[in-house]
Amino acid sequence: MRRRRPEPSTVRVVRLAVPLAAIFAALGLVSCSTAASAARASGKSATPSYAPHVQRFVPTRPQVVADRAAPALRHDAEFVPVSVLATRFGLRFAWTDPDHRRFVLQNRAQRLEFEVDSRECEICGLRVFLGDGVRLEGGVPGLSRTDMDLLVIPILRPGYGGPRLHSVHTIVLDAGHGGRDTGTVNTHLHLMEKTLTLDTVMRIKRLLLAAGYRVVLTRTSDRYVGLAERPEVAERCHADLFISIHFNSVVGGAGAVTGVETFTMTPQGQLSTNQAVDQYVNVFNPGNANNYWNTVLGASLHRAVLGELRTPDRGLKRGRLAVLRLAQCPAALIESGYLSNDTEARRLAQPEYRERIAHAIVAGIKAYAADIEAVRRR
């Protein structure tokens, strides 16, 4: 997938009173898969929202850092004090700064770090972006019900409160881009995202078949496949799981950015991590049927790939990317490195490195499948 914006983690973003979503919409700063839907929402285009990733042809514009932007706090969202979480899971609460802006919830095994008025947090070692963020009510810190039940708890205690699903048997692997849609390109290293995604998917497929899973691919060659067609493949074969493989990039002199980024579908009513306003914000999309397990899957993959590659954690994020929005089974999209960083791109060009990514993703799938089984045994 293509990022339009460098995300220098060292940059502190001034929190703006004006909703950044409006600014993003005005600047067209939406992620690749939401670009078409945003355009459609604004009446600029009548084409389907699942247009291919063509944003690399769009001229770059002045950009805004999305990661550390102001929180999209919904004051109408149900507020749940974090003490509820602490009591339920045996966690101790403690402020970690004299101004009472940052706090932790922890026990011997687990640690969660939050900041008031921020969407960014750390849950059990993973960098996670909340949908609504942390807010104070009467001096008491809390989360929205949606963030607590569909993001924090599924990572903290996978399976707790989650619905029972079928055992994982059929897995659809989606090699991002293909054919005329090259995805991101590192021109001087002659690397195309579409080639690397297909190769990685083939490696994952071989490992999954050896582990006894049924595997279906959305493409097996260098051909164009529309975004909406990809989740349809999963629907046709009654898949239990859909995983989309991509490699990342930022433009505009942000070549230093490296690391792993994982996306799952944004829950209904929340803004995605990039805060893009789209026509689906308040729509219950097919991908929302699996909000709980989407998080478990995304966190499991994110943890496994980060653990293997030891690269920076770009975060577990939410996005109404077409393949996630339309998926009827738990789904996640993982970007295991940046082609826009030459050092990382050279690693991604090595078959051995892609084999490591494949092994990590399979480990993440197996961990997710084990969580599904644990709930089934209850």
Ligand SMILES: [Zn+2]
């Ligand atoms: Zn991509």
